[in-house]
Amino acid sequence: MVASPVKDRPTPTEYGRKRWMQVVLLVNFVFLYFPIVALIAFSFNDSKRNIVWKGFTLKYYEKAFNNVSLHESFINSMIVASISTVMSTILGSMIGLALYRYRFPAKPAFEGWSSLPIVIPEICMGVAMLAFFYTVEIPLGLFTITVSHIAFTIPFVAVVIRARMAGFDKSLEEASRDLGAGQWQTFWNITFPYMVPGIVAGALLAFTLSLDDFVITFFTSGPGSTTFPIKIYSMVRFSVTPEVNAASTVLIVVTLALTATALAIQSRASKG
């Protein structure tokens, strides 16, 4: 780049330092943050009207925590997310590892097919799962939600694992085999430890996706199997209350913490 003649004036292509561009960025950031910040702020507002600031309070958090059905739905979400995370992490890691390691006929087609759940509209997958469970006569409930969540989170885990394996040094495995270790022993002592950061990041991603999912859950949940987003949806349909804001804020914080952890693990692993 051309050195700027006057110290603090941007050169013609330093658009990022121009005043009008900074205004553009600011407007975009306000657009992106205003709704969420308002939502979080008003969860602490000591007023039912939810619009005039009347003072700081935690009473809506207390109310949300003591709301039995909200509580139950949170536990349901945790059960679904935990089981589906374990299953999809195992299955997704297997796909990721196999795609990294083997050439096989029709591999591009297989890759495209196995990542379909990422790209097809959620509504299509939701109604497909509904039609499937109806056809095979499995009653809708936590089981059907979990099964669907596993199916749509598998490809996300596979992508993370594959990205992790791209940096793997194969000669380590060869060295292990040369030194007399068996296939199984090599996997557990060499390959698997290398995969671990990818597995953890993939698991956190799967957990977050499952915890956040609304559309697919909406079609696969039955009476008595309300998850947290479904519960918030039914509350939102009726009214805007500080209690919903409080419950939403809790979910925002949980998701942000999980995603930040996953990213930190991934970036540390890619550096190390």
Place this chain on the structure above:
Amino acid sequence: MDSWKDNKLAFGVLLGPPTFWLVVFFTLPLAIVWVYSFGERGPQGQTILALSLANYERAVEWIHLGIIWKSVWIAAVTTALCVIMGFPLAMGIAFAPRRWRNPLLLIVILPFWTNLLIRTYAWIAVLRTRGYINFTLEWFHDKLDRLFTLVGLPEIMGTFSPLELLYNQTAVIIGLVYIHLPFMMLPIYASMEKLDRSYLEASLDLGAGQWRTLFSVTVPLVMPGIASGLLMTYILSLGTFLTPNLLGGTDSMMIGNLIAQEFGPSRDWAFGSALSFLLLYATFIILWARATFARRGAASELGI
């Protein structure tokens, strides 16, 4: 990379279980919907398997064509607004001083990690008749009213009537732009960051103005990113369900909502299945176009 034949057992053990899961709990459900789409609705709302194209024909009847057209239109407006906002945003970040780029990028992506439902709900709170926008307007209205009363013109302002901002097409578009902006901005940013700035400097040195440089040099060079962002945003907005469901009114029903309605209250699964597959075919076509663009972009980078 090994051939699968070198170790058939390990290959089978690795790929067998996940393939089984995706066949049974993903492909089979889609296949069922595909079969349903040729069926008929029975008198009790059950689905009778048949071999008719009646459901596809119904989808292009006026009443449904209107909804499909509306979805296509809403998705197009959303995509256009996303590119209008996303392009300068990507440019601002890509041309920012290097140490600022990642933090700025993080600022854009952060809201994206928030639950979709919550982000949509947040807009209800902003747009509803007793929401933040109307409240602010009312505040200004009251202040002006008092001012006019003071100068001896009482009641010139009338009583405040809140704007109907929610439950219409505009609200849906605002919600969709809000959700999909990062999908537009990120691919444009990725192309723009790699851009060789000396082209821009050459253009400016040779006497082209900033606008001409923007449209004749910058935009063509980052076209692969723009194309990818356009198609991604379009695909996602077209298949949306939650946003029109929460922010839309009777005038803003989209394909996703129609599908949900057929599988829900209307209980015409055969017709819902046909719509579902029409949406899937549209998705596949756009994905294919995106892949083609990506390949061409990669090819032109190699100088082919």
